Amino acid sequence: MIICPSCNGPHLEGLRFQHRSICDFYNPEAQTQAADHERFRANRGRPVTRDATETEILLLEALGEIDPDHDAVAIRVTFHGAIWHRTIPTEETQENL
DSSP states (O other): OOBOTTTOOBEEETTEEOOOTTOTTHHHHHHHHHHHHHHHHHTTTOOEEEEOOHHHHHHHHHHTSSOTTOOOOEEEEEEETTEEEEEOOOHHHHHTO
């Protein structure tokens, strides 16, 4: 079972974890989600690609998605209803932008 490296909250899917309110990642993740929502709205509901935050880097390392000695990491952000989705862009997803 994959868990948050800070609070041991369970991994839900993608970069979504069920962080505990005492988790060191809870507030940074909430702030990133709010900023992503504004970026998404400003982009008229189209996916947005941005640099990964420090917290996302730590979560991606915990998931085994990136190595600790990684280069810069991009994150592709979409919202489906109220659900926040973040992925590492692939050539396929970049072509669909």
